[in-house]
Amino acid sequence: MVCEGGNSVTLRHVNDVIDVDLSVRLAGIVLSNPVVVASGTFGFGAEYEPYVDVSKLGAIVTKGLTLRPRDGNPPPRVWETPSGMLNCIGLQNPGLDGYLRDHLPALRSYGIPVIANIAGDTVEEYAKLASELERHGGADALEINISCPNVKRGGLAFGVDASSAAAVVAAVKDATSLPVIAKLSPNVTDVVHIAAACKEAGADALSLINTLLGMAIDVDRKRPALGNLFGGLSGPAVRPVAVRMVWQVYEAVDLPLIGMGGITKGRDAVEFILAGARAVAVGTGNFVDPACTLRVIDEIRDYMIRNGFRTVSEMVGLAHRRE
């Protein structure tokens, strides 16, 4: 049996020896297991070092980066909702230079693939950031956050319009030879349409889903709960929406998918994989249990052993089978 990432375990069941290979190949990079962290929920890794052996993750996805540093939105920035939360961080980040100087060296020390999540106000900004990241060895792959407002088109998010989404993906593909993952917004009428446009434009993989646009009113203060009025909903509450979208995109678009939205357990991750995701990301789950990722990896492995799967790819999209 070929073992790509070397993260294979051997369990002894009476006389039976089961090798479980958790490694997956995604957009040209090899992950030792399918579990990565969702952008914006794990900082740059160091924040979780007290709780997690970061080198055990499939990959690390950075906080969304922009060319120049951003201050982010006024607080309150987070608000708990039933089995979920709203956030309006507003892409606070150290910018390209701050990232390369203050965070990249530590990120590299984990020895796992680094996926830089990138954002911008214009297509040109995305492209510039992509080429600069490649030039400085700042990432092994890029994840494009297309949920940002397109300043040149009246602030409408790139990700809600197929032509804008495709334009960003194409520009980033042109600007770099790094693998490009387009991260889809769920705030659209037809996610498949956007996914297909991203593939057309050259995306090597797709991440889904970003947060769902939501709002809460603080009834005690009698005002919007969040400083920015609206925020992104994440956590277990959104999982069924995310699984549905992974399912739809898997049926229609032939690209590897990274599934995310509300994963807190191995079984949640398996749900995404069976729906068609080749890898999964844990986001809000990190806030609930700082070691959530490692537990999810263990629980996926247990699931595979119990269900007789030897590789992750045997499970990808399995729920679509017609018998």
Add this chain to the structure above:
Amino acid sequence: MPVSANAAVKTIRQIISGVFRIVLDCPPIASEASPGQFVHVAVSGADSTDPLLRRPMSVCDVDVFQGGVTLVFRVVGRGTRELAQRREGETVSLMGPIGHGFELGMQVRQPLLVAGGMGIAPLLFLSKSLRAAGSVPLVLAGFARSRDVILIDDFRGYGAEVHVVTEDGTEGMTGRVTDYMDWAAQEMARRKPGNEIEVYACGPMPMLRAVQEWCLRSGVPGQVSLESRMACGTGACLGCAQLVVDPGGEKRYERVCREGPVFDVRRVIFPSD
């Protein structure tokens, strides 16, 4: 380094209506924590996702030898209500100790502690540490009314001088705790002339704003412990942002869970409403 641990409830007791004192068995946190730091408490059971997020709670006291971590909290919503229902022997998942706490410095200054309501919790641990470092803190402990008064005996047990202030005058001095800062400062100056003071405060935002005004007006240094809604408690999510200003005048957001919860009083920019 903070840890994530399951801590058994040693004791849990309602000290006044709606306020609980819980002692958790967690030696690594008990030995690592310093005053002003907090723990991030999982209030739901392991398999429940509602309420989803952890609740930040100040370390109110520690027992290094017994490994006990004391929290004192008021039931204000679902999470604190669930926490109040834990029984002895049950476990609670904790992350901590977290954050940048109070700086005790070289203790050349006399400590004036100003507490408002539940803000008194972290000041008990601070009081104990200050006393161990050789100073006798003067504590102004403000509450709405007599039946909200908590922890006073604990402070006295640790050798602090406590003055209770209630807004309705049902116990101690009448008014807002910050109304008595001038009086406390004069009193401290009278007893130890020439000795400068330093303010340590925790309480609701309007109180902290008044503390800030007082410190700036009186030219007294101070440290304030702030609250913010939190998600991760690790510094990763940037959800707990607090606007601060550098001596150079540059403004930026810092994380209450990382650079805070205790900030130099001069640096904090309070929201206008």
